[in-house]
Amino acid sequence: MQISVPEILASVGHRLGLDWGSLPAHPHAESALWAIRFPRVLMAVIVGAALAAAGVLMQGVFGNPLAEPSVVGVSSGAAAFACTSIALGLSFLGPWTTVVAAFLGGLVATALVYFTARHGGRTEVVTLVLTGVAINAIAGAVIALMTFLGDTSAREEIIFWQLGSLNGTLWVNVAVAGPIALLGIALSFGMTRKLDLLSLGERPARHLGVNVELLRKQVIVVVAFLTSAAVSFAGIIGFVGLVIPHILRMALGPGHRMLLPASVLGGALLMLAADTTARTLVPNADLPIGMLTALVGGPFFFWLIRRTRRGAGGWS
Amino acid sequence: MSTTPVMQVIGARLSLGGRKILDGIDLELHGGEVVALVGPNGAGKSTLLAAMSGDEPLEAGRILLHGTGLGQWGIGRLAKLRAVQTQESRVSFAFTGEDVVRMGRAPWAGTPEEQRDDTIVAAALETSEAEALAIRTVQTLSGGEKARVSFARVLAQETALLMLDEPTAPMDIRHQEQLMTTVRQRTARGATAVVVLHDLSLAAAYADRIVLLDQGRLAAVGDPEDVLTPQNLQQVYRYPVTVVRDPGSGALLITPLRPHLARPRLPEGELI
Numbered sequence: 001m002q003i004s005v006p007e008i009l010a011s012v013g014h015r016l017g018l019d020w021g022s023l024p025a026h027p028h029a030e031s032a033l034w035a036i037r038f039p040r041v042l043m044a045v046i047v048g049a050a051l052a053a054a055g056v057l058m059q060g061v062f063g064n065p066l067a068e069p070s071v072v073g074v075s076s077g078a079a080a081f082a083c084t085s086i087a088l089g090l091s092f093l094g095p096w097t098t099v100v101a102a103f104l105g106g107l108v109a110t111a112l113v114y115f116t117a118r119h120g121g122r123t124e125v126v127t128l129v130l131t132g133v134a135i136n137a138i139a140g141a142v143i144a145l146m147t148f149l150g151d152t153s154a155r156e157e158i159i160f161w162q163l164g165s166l167n168g169t170l171w172v173n174v175a176v177a178g179p180i181a182l183l184g185i186a187l188s189f190g191m192t193r194k195l196d197l198l199s200l201g202e203r204p205a206r207h208l209g210v211n212v213e214l215l216r217k218q219v220i221v222v223v224a225f226l227t228s229a230a231v232s233f234a235g236i237i238g239f240v241g242l243v244i245p246h247i248l249r250m251a252l253g254p255g256h257r258m259l260l261p262a263s264v265l266g267g268a269l270l271m272l273a274a275d276t277t278a279r280t281l282v283p284n285a286d287l288p289i290g291m292l293t294a295l296v297g298g299p300f301f302f303w304l305i306r307r308t309r310r311g312a313g314g315w316s
Numbered sequence: 317m318s319t320t321p322v323m324q325v326i327g328a329r330l331s332l333g334g335r336k337i338l339d340g341i342d343l344e345l346h347g348g349e350v351v352a353l354v355g356p357n358g359a360g361k362s363t364l365l366a367a368m369s370g371d372e373p374l375e376a377g378r379i380l381l382h383g384t385g386l387g388q389w390g391i392g393r394l395a396k397l398r399a400v401q402t403q404e405s406r407v408s409f410a411f412t413g414e415d416v417v418r419m420g421r422a423p424w425a426g427t428p429e430e431q432r433d434d435t436i437v438a439a440a441l442e443t444s445e446a447e448a449l450a451i452r453t454v455q456t457l458s459g460g461e462k463a464r465v466s467f468a469r470v471l472a473q474e475t476a477l478l479m480l481d482e483p484t485a486p487m488d489i490r491h492q493e494q495l496m497t498t499v500r501q502r503t504a505r506g507a508t509a510v511v512v513l514h515d516l517s518l519a520a521a522y523a524d525r526i527v528l529l530d531q532g533r534l535a536a537v538g539d540p541e542d543v544l545t546p547q548n549l550q551q552v553y554r555y556p557v558t559v560v561r562d563p564g565s566g567a568l569l570i571t572p573l574r575p576h577l578a579r580p581r582l583p584e585g586e587l588i
Contacts, residue, residue: 063408197419199408203371207402208473209395209423254409 003029003037035171043169043177044275045268047230048240050181052267053188054226055241056260060195061114061219062123065246066308069106069227070238071301072117072128073135077109078102078224078231080139080146083158087150095172099180099232106224106231109135114220122201125308164235164290166275173233184225185264191218192256199254237290239297240267246304320383321346322477322508327377328367337363339532341377345477345510350503352519353512355529356553361512362403362481364529368510369400369479381477395423399473401480405454405466413449413457413465417441420472429474440471443498445491459486467495471502478502478509485514496522516557520544520568528552540568 003024010021011033024030051069058067058074069075084090085101093100112135117128147158160167194215197205202212230237244266245259252258271289278287321344330338337360345351353361366372368379370386379386381397389397399420407416417440421433441447444464449457454465463486470478478499484492492515499509500522513519519526519540526543528536530552536543549557549570556573 065409193422193425196411196415197422199411200416200419201402201404201406201408203366203402204400206371206391207369207395207398207400208419209392211391249409253415254411255415 002026003033008033039171039174040166040169040275041272042174043166043234044271046174046177046181047166047234047237048244048267048269048271048274049264050177050184050226050230050267051237051240051271052244052263053185053241053260054223054230055267056245056256056263057188057191057195057219057223057226058110058241059245060191060198060256061216062117062128063199063201064123064125064128064308065249066125066242066301066304067123067128068239068242069223069230070236071242072109072113072132073139074106074109074113074223074227075231075236075238076136076139076143077112078106078227079161079236080142081105081108082228082232083143083146083161086157086161087146087154089154095176099176099228102228102232103180103224105139106227107221109139110220110223110227114216160288161235162290163288164237164293165278165286165288166234167286169233177229177233180225181229184222184229187218187222187225188260191215191222192260195256196254235288235290237271238294239301240270240293242304243297243300244270246300319347321380322382323368323510324380324383325364325368325377326380328364328374328379329376330363330367330372330374332363336532338367338374341532341534343527343534343537345508347476347508348503348506349508349524350499350522351508351510351525351527352523353510353527353529354514354516354519355535358531359529359552360532361529365400365479365481365510365512369398370394392423395473395475397475398477398479399470399475401463401466401470401478401483403481403485405462407454410453410455412451413446413454413468414441414451416454416465417446417450417468417472420469423473436472436474440468443471443494444468445494460488460491463487464491464495467498471498476507478507478511480509480511482512482514484518492518516544516549516570517568520570544568544570 003026006021007024007029010023011030013020014023024033055068058069058072059065079102081104082098082102085097090101091097113128113131116131117123143158143162147155150158194210197208197210198212198215206212245263248259248262248266252262274289274292278289278292281287323345325341325343328338328341341364353364355361363372367374381389414437417437418433420440421437424430441450444467446464446468449461449465454462457465463483467483470480484495487495496518499511503509523540525538526540527534528543528548535552536548544559546557546559558571558573560569561567562569
């Protein structure tokens with residue numbers, strides 16, 4: 001269905017009580033716009049912003065540009081818990097059940113990665129990536145088990161999840177994911193200066209007044225927050241948190257006070273573009289967006305590994 | 317000295333990995349003095365400095381800053397009282413020299429002092445001759461250049477207590493001397509500095525007091541002339557050294573014995 005930009009503006013204006021322009025001509029356009037397209041667009045913005053912010057935080061606290069929710073297994077940890085809640089038909093918290101499960105999964109995975117890969121105040125990059133491999137493997141097994149255990153509808157939901165898609169986003173999903181992502185992003189804004197100082201290392205950061213132990217706990221919780229907001233309804237969408245902060249760091253410099261807001265915006269824009277591509281690239285087919293981002297982000301990750309290895313510091 | 321010491325280390329004991337690193341250290345730092353920590357590798361110099369900066373908790377003993385236990389100060393207030401230069405000066409992302417020096421101002425954010433940030437950062441860069449490094453990415457700097465940026469960051473923190481762990485190790489002669497001169501200028505204005513040094517002649521020239529550490533204990537503490545004696549040094553470093561006075565300045569020069577440089581015996585009867 002084609003709806004022109006003036007028609008969209010007119011429809012939004014109409015809802016706001018403004019009577020300008022002509023409403024969409026197609027009889028189903030109005031409902032398609034409001035029931036299907038708008039929640040999907042908003043969810044794309046939320047997911048992109050949340051994943052990019054989570055990437056910035058993780059890279060800041062690990063002091064490494066390779067840290068990212070999907071790479072180190074935080075996304076799949078969140079997904080495993082969320083899948084379990086879907087397959088077991090848990091609904092003790094109503095529409096919030098999946099997202100709370102995802103949050104707990106993300107929290108466990110982030111904490112696990114952090115305490116495994118940090119040693120003596122430094123990130124061991126090999127351990128970081130290997131921990132990610134291990135968590136991705138375990139989470140993959142849990143998701144497979146839940147696919148096996150779940151009934152047909154749960155199974156379908158889980159498969160759609162693993163691919164990552166914004167198709168079928170409902171307003172109720174937006175209402176749950178939106179506030180969580182907003183809260184997570186707001187909390188991360190309070191950490192930008194400390195993350196700058198942390199790039200000097202843990203001891204120097206402490207000498208400059210940063211409570212490093214507290215900061216890392218806060219980052220772990222906020223990353224789990226952001227990841228759960230993104231993963232709960234859209235599934236595993238990889239590499240957004242890797243690509244966006246990296247490109248913006250090259251353009252704007254590494255200071256987190258600029259990097260974070262720019263990444264939030266950049267992530268939202270990238271996700272919107274990716275979702276539009278997913279929706280329109282093949283006529284009458286909705287490509288899984290997670291597949292798209294992985295197709296682009298995977299090679300980027302390769303390039304980044306090579307670059308980091310050659311660059312200052314190497315793997316140490 | 318009748319005033320309260322800036323810092324008191326009382327019976328400090330600390331083990332790392334089952335090995336005693338500090339074994340009953342008692343030490344006082346007073347306002348206006350430069351104290352050099354010297355001793356062989358593994359003597360506990362860096363660990364003592366880390367304990368004094370609040371990084372390594374002690375197993376026994378106490379460390380008081382202005383009469384109050386280090387732990388009671390709180391991380392934020394400590395950052396306004398003491399600045400620390402660690403041996404390592406790696407930076408995770410591509411921050412410039414100026415970014416890093418500006419990070420030294422972080423403890424003063426939100427205070428009236430914040431207004432002087434630009435002036436202080438510029439002055440710190442100038443003092444450590446790091447102006448040219450200000451726009452360069454720290455990751456691309458040499459070891460000595462990184463150390464100069466780190467020292468500028470420590471200066472920008474504007475604290476009355478400076479704790480420097482081998483700050484001169486990667487530096488050339490010019491910057492070693494400039495750094496120690498800057499430290500003395502700060503202490504002349506009332507600051508206190510404790511510096512880990514390997515270069516004994518440098519320590520002798522700039523420190524008011526030398527703390528000679530050996531296997532986690534104080535081997536000797538006092539004026540450079542009293543501590544840096546051939547006997548003390550030979551015992552601690554397990555290597556013969558000679559201590560002479562520079563004929564011009566009278567400064568102590570400490571050199572290890574170098575047998576291969578033994579002056580060749582001149583043929584009898586030949587004039588020099």
